Amino acid sequence: MKSLSITNRLLILVAVLTLIPSYFTPLWQISLWAPQYPEGLNMKIWIDHLSGNVDQINGVNHYIGMKHIGVEMFPEFTYLKYVMGAIISLGVVFFLIGKRWSLYSFLGLLTLFGIAILADMYRWGYEYGHELDPKAAIKVEGMVYQPPLIGYKQLLNFLAYSGPDTGSWILMGGVGMLMLAVFLDWKGK
Template identity: 70%
Template sequence: MKNISPLNRILVFIAAALMISAYFTPLWQISLWAPQYPEGLNMKIWIDRLSGDVEIINGVNHYIGMKHIGVEMFPEFTYLIYVFGVIIAFGFLAVLLAKRWAAYSFFAMIAILGVGVLVDMYLWGYDYGHNLDPTAAIKVPGMAYQPPLLGYKELLNFLAYSGPDTGGWILGVSGLLMAIVVLTEFRKK
């Protein structure tokens, strides 16, 4: 069982430490702009809550039959803090062990978390944008209102954006650092 290099050990430590930011910064954001909201409406998704213009967005979405957005529709908020905690703790353990298998495992955990969160967000967005109240005031036949997973999308007279917020970008840096560690260690084999 080979040890990782001292530099890669430092990178693993930085990657694990950066992940702590998930507890203090918003991870994702969804923004909407329309003629009646030129300044935009913004919803921030944290590890355990929502913030921003959530109630105004709920008011607008009510007219087209979308569900009420609330913390209760995200069971993930009850366990994500623990999932992140386990991954961060394993990252620090990987630093102490300084073994390749531990660094590879830490990278795999980050990658699985990232893919899992994106799949979960896609499924939530699909359900949210397709399962509309049939008694809604505004109906456009054949129209779905699924927000974009990443990037921009026009929804009626709204331009919607979805993407990483501060915490999401920091987590991306953690993943990138771990990808560098894995690639450099794999090349040493």
């Protein structure tokens, strides 16, 4: 089995280190703007909690029958920090092994983890935007309120945005380091 160059091993280590800020920075954000909220309402999603204008968003969403947003809605908060810890540990093992397969395995693991997170967020957004209280004060026939997974979407008089926050950008930088390592590995053949 071919060993990796020192450069590629260091790129694996840098990628591992980029996972650590996920414990201390928000990973995702959802923002809403409307004429009555020109400054916007913002919700930050962290590895184990929510922050921002969650109460105000709940107050607005109540009128159209959306569920109350709370930590209890996200069972992922109870185990995601442990999953991230396991991925960090595996990344250190892959760095120490320093073989070509360890580089590709770590990149594959992070890619699958990212896809799983996005799929889970889509599922949550779909349920949140479609499972409305039939007794809601405001009903618009045929209207669903699923927030966008990534990007902007008009929902009645609100412009909604959903996208990566600081922690996710750092994580993507780590994946970029692994992709650079793969490129250098191919180039070195």
